[in-house]
Amino acid sequence: MIGLFRRITLIGLTGIGLLLVMSPRPAAAHGERATEPYIRTRTVQWYDVTWSTDALKVNEAVTVKGKFHLLEDWPNAVSKPELVFLSNGSPGAVLTRVESYIDGVPAQQSIRGLVIGRDYEFKLVMKGRVPGHWHLHPVLNIHGAGAVVGPGKWLTVSGSEADFKQPVTTLQGKKIDDLQTFGVARVQEWQLGFGFIAVAWLLWWLRRPLIISRWLALQKGREDLLVTRTDDKVAAGLLVLVLVVVIVGFTRTTDAFPNVVPLQSGSLYAPPLPKPKEGVTVKLRRAEYDVPGRSMRMSIEMTNNLNRPVSVGEFTTANLRFINKKSPAAVAAVDPSYPKELIATNGLVVDRNEPLAPGETRLVKLEATDAAWDVERLVSFLSNVDSRTGGLLFFYDAKGNRYISDVYGPIIPVFKKTI
């Protein structure tokens, strides 16, 4: 019995010790892999995303720029992008937002009426606020559907948080030194004042004999002892005091701030980028995901509508990039500072790499193999209610010009190679 007691005590102490030793660690991610694959592969496709720097000091800016394409095969289960908000994914307000634009339209408020099948350009300017190592993503929030997170890059913010300031000048010319602390002292002073009155009121009652004695007096019908004429006078005084303070305070405030504006709640329209007049038509004949091999294989029929030959250079979906290493233009198009974990090591394997001649239609097989499918949690095709996939195919001509095509269709999970 004593041995058992000792054992339980030992286990308990070990558990407590482990809890104490395990210090809390900051979250490395913020849900970018949580969204279902059919949303990440078939709604917003981010591309050409760049970050102006990966190291900045407090108060210095980083600009995230790029484009996104709204895939034609938008899932039925996902709300259409009729109202969106361009945001950023980062752990709390460690970076501040300076400016944001969709196709040059200021995106402080929401943007309405995005068109499926079209491309948009975005720009986010952020400023370092809290020193640390932070992951920064562009995010497109879609009303009714949630956030579709773009590629993320690790940034290092150095310096001291105490140095951060966000000054602003009002339209009346009043200078606000720092938005972080603006108005807080005024709020605290007034609420503290109201709090003092409230505490005084509570103490007025709580200083007396309370629970049992008041209950008994009430049972014996002696309410006159519990609430007296003096209490009436104090209550009347309190009522007058509160009303006078509020009326005088409100009047003086409206005199001090005669020109105020309500919260702004409108939405803006941003026209999509011009649609290319020509390109390559792509039809997905079959797609399968090789579960043990961690490979997506696609059989596609592509027709060159251009007047020059083009080659397959890249397949991108859900922020993963599969580069055809036999296409020099595609390899050259990869920004060396792009997050390495989002570029598949094995790249894109194309069974027929010779350029597609103008007017030619060809059936080719593409193979995108990488552990990233698993790491990025993009393989729930077996449990998905909408087992289709999609992405963008980049074609390049001899001069390095790029042409982008949608590719989408059903996907079948397999356990051995069928195409």
Added chain:
Amino acid sequence: MTANDRAILDVAEMSPKIAKWSRTFDILIIIIAAFLVWSVSHIHFLLLAGDWDFFIDWKDRQYWVLITPVVTVMMAAAFQSIFWTLFRLPVGATASLLLLLVGAWIVRYHAWHGLDYFPLSLVVPATGLTGALVLDAVLVLTRSWVVTGVFGGMLYGLLFFPSNWIYLAPYFQPVQHMGGLSSVADLIGYTFPRSGTPEYIRIIERGTLRSFEDSAEWVSAFFSGFVCIFMYMIWWKIGNWACSPKYLPTSLRFRELYGATGKAGEESGKENLKTSAA
């Protein structure tokens, strides 16, 4: 100890020694009750009015002015009912709103400012404390929950906007940002991003109340006062029902100790008496 206090103890037939123990019991109950009032008021508020109070760029002229008082008056009325019905203590509304305000500041400072890096200017809370004080004062003066509901409820809703505007007005000064008009509150909300809270999720400034000569806040305040009247009455009854002694499983001995020898006490313990006899 005042003459009135002594008179209460005399009516309660408490000796000085019993009165001393009764006071100790008072203090313990106050501490426990404070945590109860605190947590219930806070959770209720978070669930029903959260975002409108969480962020400065949600405090609009329509829904913030309407929803916040309507939600906070519920717990204020319920606790006022409990303390008044059982002990004739007109402190329930003030205690509920004061503790809610203290709780809000603790959470805003430690969780939101400390863990999420939000500046305090983004998350300053509003309060219905002035309305709560008025509610308690009107109850004392009228001794009637119905009259308190009609006049106090209306005043509670009406006072919320002007009493908070005293210190929140500076946040609604106009600024220009990215070529557009913005309030300082909007700019704070934009500058310090909340990744999971897109701009369109704000339920602000909808409908046509703005047609009243730009006095949308007063239209909302009057409507809020109107709704508060009924909310107060409903939640007074809920509080009244919840504090009924008949729901407390007390034994005969406990009721003797508690002094529940009156009619209410007799009725409250009938079931237990039967059980004891059996």
